[in-house]
Amino acid sequence: MPPKAKADTAGFQQLKKDLSAGTPGRLYILHGEETYLRDFYFGRLKELLLSGGMEEFNLHQVAAKDMSPRALEQAVDCLPMMSARTLVTVTDFDLFKAGEKDREGYAALFAQLPDYCCVVFLYDIVPYKGDARTKLAAAIKEHGVVVNFTRQEQGDLRDWVRRRFKALGKEIDSRLALDLIFLCGDLMQNLIGEIEKIGAYAKGPRITRADIDAVASPQLDAVVFRMTDAIGEGNFDRAAGVLGELYRMQEPPMRILFSLGKQMRQLYSARLLMERGRGSADLAALWGIKPYPADKLMRSARRFSLNWCRQAVALCGQADLDMKSTGQDPEQLLTTLLLQLAGPAGG
Numbered sequence: 001m002p003p004k005a006k007a008d009t010a011g012f013q014q015l016k017k018d019l020s021a022g023t024p025g026r027l028y029i030l031h032g033e034e035t036y037l038r039d040f041y042f043g044r045l046k047e048l049l050l051s052g053g054m055e056e057f058n059l060h061q062v063a064a065k066d067m068s069p070r071a072l073e074q075a076v077d078c079l080p081m082m083s084a085r086t087l088v089t090v091t092d093f094d095l096f097k098a099g100e101k102d103r104e105g106y107a108a109l110f111a112q113l114p115d116y117c118c119v120v121f122l123y124d125i126v127p128y129k130g131d132a133r134t135k136l137a138a139a140i141k142e143h144g145v146v147v148n149f150t151r152q153e154q155g156d157l158r159d160w161v162r163r164r165f166k167a168l169g170k171e172i173d174s175r176l177a178l179d180l181i182f183l184c185g186d187l188m189q190n191l192i193g194e195i196e197k198i199g200a201y202a203k204g205p206r207i208t209r210a211d212i213d214a215v216a217s218p219q220l221d222a223v224v225f226r227m228t229d230a231i232g233e234g235n236f237d238r239a240a241g242v243l244g245e246l247y248r249m250q251e252p253p254m255r256i257l258f259s260l261g262k263q264m265r266q267l268y269s270a271r272l273l274m275e276r277g278r279g280s281a282d283l284a285a286l287w288g289i290k291p292y293p294a295d296k297l298m299r300s301a302r303r304f305s306l307n308w309c310r311q312a313v314a315l316c317g318q319a320d321l322d323m324k325s326t327g328q329d330p331e332q333l334l335t336t337l338l339l340q341l342a343g344p345a346g347g
Contacts, residue, residue: 008148009148009150011029011145011146011147011148012147012148012149012150014145014147015028015041015045015145015147016041018145019041019044019045019048022048024045024048024049024085024118025118025144025145026113026114026115026117026118026119026143026144027110027113027118027119027120027140027143027144027145028045028118028119028120028121028144028145028146028147029120029121029123029128029130029140029144029145029146029147030042030120030121030122030123030147030149031122031123031127031128031146031147031148031149032123032147032148032149032150033149033150033151033187034149034150034151034152034187034188034189035124035149035187035189036187036188036189036192037149037152037188038122038147038149041147041149042120042122045087045118045120046059046087049085049086049087049118050083050085050087051083052082052083053082054081054082054083057081057082058080058081058083058085058086058087059086059087059089060075060078060086060087060088060089061088061089061090061091062075062088062089062090062093063091064090064091064092064093064126067090067093068102068105069102069105069106069108069109070105072088072090072106072109072119073109075088076088076109076113076114076117076119079116080116084116085116085117085118086116086117086118087117087118087120088117088118088119088120089119089120089121089122090119090120090121090122091121091122091123091124092122092123092124092125092126093121093126094126094129095121095136095140096129096130096131096134096136096137103134103135103136104135104136106136106139107135107136107138107139108139110139110140110143110144111139111142111143113143119144128146130146151186151187152186152188153290154178154181154186154290154291154292157181157186157188157191158174158177158178158181160188161177161180161181161191161195162174162177164191164192164195165177165195165198165199165207168195168196168199168200169199169205170199170202170205170206170207171205171206171207172206172207173206176207176208176209176212178292179209179212180194180195180198180212180216181290181292182222182292182293182296183212183216183218183219183222184216184217184218184219184222185219185222186290194216194217197215197216198211198212198215198216201214201215220246220251220255220256220259221259221262221263223242223245223246223249224242224246224256224259224260224263225263225296225300226242227239227242227243227246227260227338228260228263228264228267228300228341229300230242231338231341231342232300232303232304233303236338236342239338239342240335240338243256243334243335243338247331252330253323253330253331253333253334254323254330256334257316257319257320257323257330257333257334257337258320260316260337261313261316261317261319261320264309264312264313264316265313266283266287266297267297267300267301267304267309267312268306268309268310268312268313269283269286269287270283270297270298270300270301271301271304271305271306271309272306273286273298274298274301274302275306279298280294280295280297280298281294283297283298308343312341315337315340315341316337319333319334319336319337
């Protein structure tokens with residue numbers, strides 16, 4: 001598996017620069033999986049552009065179903081009322097799926113947007129997929145800014161978690177903040193809800209692991225990691241208990257198996273890297289994961305032999321095939337797989 005390429009953050013940095021200077025541009029494409037950041041920065045953009053009590057007159061929203069070069073042009077042509085700028089928004093309209101004539105119309109329009117107008121394309125449900133070969137992509141690159149809101153780097157996200165708890169009057173140490181991110185995932189939109197739950201539950205001024213375990217909703221991969229960790233420790237009862245917990249959470253067996261299979265492949269990769277004297281940084285680059293989960297995987301991989309990891313990957317592959325083709329009970333297949341994995345992990 002080749003290392004995952006780092007996401008382009010130039011657009012994000014440009015947007016922050018524009019907002020800090022108080023000089024928003026004329027065209028932005030806002031997309032990406034980190035919806036919390038997208039909504040936050042779009043909110044700041046709206047606050048900057050729409051002021052003076054005439055917000056409803058200077059905000060023009062074009063529905064995706066009504067979108068056309070003519071409809072966009074009409075919205076752009078609306079002059080600001082008692083304000084310096086107008087804001088035109090279009091949500092979940094796939095620019096690059098428009099017909100060739102319409103794409104040419106949008107490209108021409110982007111090239112002559114007036115200084116008083118800011119056009120923002122928001123992508124929420126529909127993914128943004130630009131086509132660099134087209135004139136439309138060239139026009140967007142020349143006259144606008146494409147902002148991809150990606151998952152945040154580990155250090156930035158840890159510091160953000162600590163700031164959010166501090167805003168609730170609570171303290172959390174860096175290590176526990178990383179544990180929370182590993183447990184609940186690294187999307188801020190999901191983490192904000194978990195932080196609010198934990199902050200409301202915690203009685204003392206400092207967040208403890210018990211506070212997190214009491215109310216946090218763990219993501220599937222984190223629960224499956226607990227199961228494989230228990231196998232590495234030779235504690236089959238605890239591993240079976242975690243699987244039973246997943247059944248009670250009504251997680252579909254196929255999803256559990258997918259997560260378990262991925263984790264076995266990651267452990268196998270970690271073990272192979274370890275055999276070659278490589279470290280967690282190489283594993284993080286290989287799988288496109290953050291340093292903290294990579295460290296946890298490397299520590300876990302030390303409990304397993306290379307041969308066990310290889311066999312575990314093969315067993316997960318066979319279980320996947322059986323689940324899709326034999327008609328056997330999926331939960332029984334998973335339980336059987338767990339029994340097979342419970343064999344000696346080391347040596």
